[in-house]
Each structure stands twice: as C-alpha cells, then as structure tokens.
Amino acid sequence: MSTVCFLSAKGSPGATTAALLVAALWPRDVVVLDADPAGGDVAARLPGPAGAVLDAERGLLPLLTSARRGLTPQQLLDEAQPAAGGTAVVCGLTRPQQAAAAVGSWPALSAAAAGLGALGADVVVDAGRVTTEPVHLPLLRDADVVVLVLRDDVTSVLHARERLTALQTSLRRPDGLLPRTGVLVVGDARRGDGDQAAAVVRAAGERVEDFGRLPLDAAGARVFDGARTARPERTALVRAGRAVAAALASAAAGEHRRAA
Ligand SMILES: Nc1ncnc2c1ncn2[C@@H]1O[C@H](COP(=O)(O)OP(=O)(O)O)[C@@H](O)[C@H]1O
Ligand SMILES: [Mg+2]
Known part of the structure; x- marks a missing residue:
C-alpha cells in the first residue's frame, strides 16, 4: 500500500x-488527497454522485485543524467523499493562508496517509506547485513515489530540472531513504525529439525515473x-493514462531509493 504524490x-x-x-485508473482502492498548499481545486472540478457538488467544508482543513492532537488513518478516510466515477476524494484547502497556519500539522497528516495502507487504500496526492522548502514537505518525504509533472517546452524543462535537483536533498529522510522520484511529461511527442524533455530533467539525479508521457x-x-463525456475511456488521455498508472503502481510496489 502506498502514497503517490503529483507535483509541478x-x-x-x-x-x-x-x-x-491516474487515480481513476489505479489498480487498487485509492483515496485522492488534494493537498495543494495554494488551495485545492479538485472539489470544484469533480462532481459528486448524481451530479451533486462536493462539500468543500469537509476534507483537508478539518484534518489539519485536528491534527494538532494527532490523526488516525480512519479520520482521513472519514473526510473522503465519493466523487463521480467512484473516486474517493479528500477535498483541499480553500485559501493558501490555511496551509501556512497549519504548518505543524503536516507530519501528522503524512503519518495518517501512510497508515491508510492498513485500511486497504493507496493514496494519490495532488501536492500542487512545489517550492524548494514547501510547507507540506513531510507529506512528500514520506511518499513512496514522487511524480514531477512538466510540459515539454524549454522553460518547463529547466524549472523542472532545477526543482528536482533541490528535491534530491530535501526529500532525503533521516534513514537515508528517498521516495522513488520521476518525471511525467505532458505534450505531444514530435518526430525526432523522442523523450528529450524527460531525458534532460532526469539528468538532475542519477536515479530519476521516466514515468511516461x-x-x-x-x-x-x-x-x-467536471465535463460530462460519453466515453471517457476512448479519449487519448485515458488511453495513454493506463500505461502511466501501471508504471506508477509498479514503482509504488517497489523499494525506496537509498540516497547517494
Ligand atoms: N494532457 C492535457 N491535455 C490538454 N489539456 C490539459 C492536459 N492536462 C491538463 N490540461 C488542462 O490544462 C489546465 C491546467 O491543468 P491542471 O491539471 O489544473 O494543471 P496544474 O494542476 O498543473 O495546475 C486545465 O485547463 C486542464 O484541463
Ligand atoms: Mg493543480
């Protein structure tokens, strides 16, 4: 059972x-945790069952508030709501100030997320845009897999490489282990340039993986x-997503890296 963090x-x-x-295509039970410190948007993007709106008051904010007294995996599960398509979602913060105000609560949240495995669920985290010393670093550091999402233009690649280089240090845990870390490129591969973007970013670290495109x-x-689509499984995105979800599920089941 594992935690996979997506960031930019x-x-x-x-x-x-x-x-x-990836959560929609995940091979095991999964909970989506919207942990973007800048404020989450999953609640606004995914309708609840039968088109109802998800309750944005439930989710990360009450969890971070009560985390000062410790947090159990069951509490995290209790804050999850079913969204359209069957995915369970812990809605995110509504304002960036909430993330900074709860700075001491992130380690307890991270421990609860890691403990969800015992209740039979993996966790897909939307960690949002990540700076060098982000407020939710404990969540990233305790993850099994960290996925940096980037576009394949020059500026996106340069910023991604810089951020991954910094994360190689800040993600190191006291036991010397690091989450499996890799890149996921969003963009249409043009003939001739192969997976240049992924290759350039992977140069940031010896063992930065390529999780696909x-x-x-x-x-x-x-x-x-939030759009209604007749056959989502036929879209190019969902078809390509299957290989990405499989690569990440396999990485999540593998061993952590020992820092060089
Ligand atoms: N693979 C894709 N193809 C086309 N549009 C995309 C793709 N991924 C995201 N988008 C669009 O780009 C915008 C930003 O996407 P989002 O997932 O919110 O990015 P981020 O979380 O990195 O800010 C949205 O309008 C979204 O629909
Ligand atoms: Mg986002």
Missing part, C-alpha cells in the same frame, strides 16, 4: 489532471474538469 515546478502543466487520471488532449482533460 512552475506554471500549470497538468498535475491535478494527471493525479485524477501524456498527450495534449483537451477533450480528455475536460473529463477531469
């Missing part, structure tokens, strides 16, 4: 979309933006 370095490459896509597919992305 700069801009809006599609981290939330990728997280929701998602195509630019506006219709597919809208599935994870």
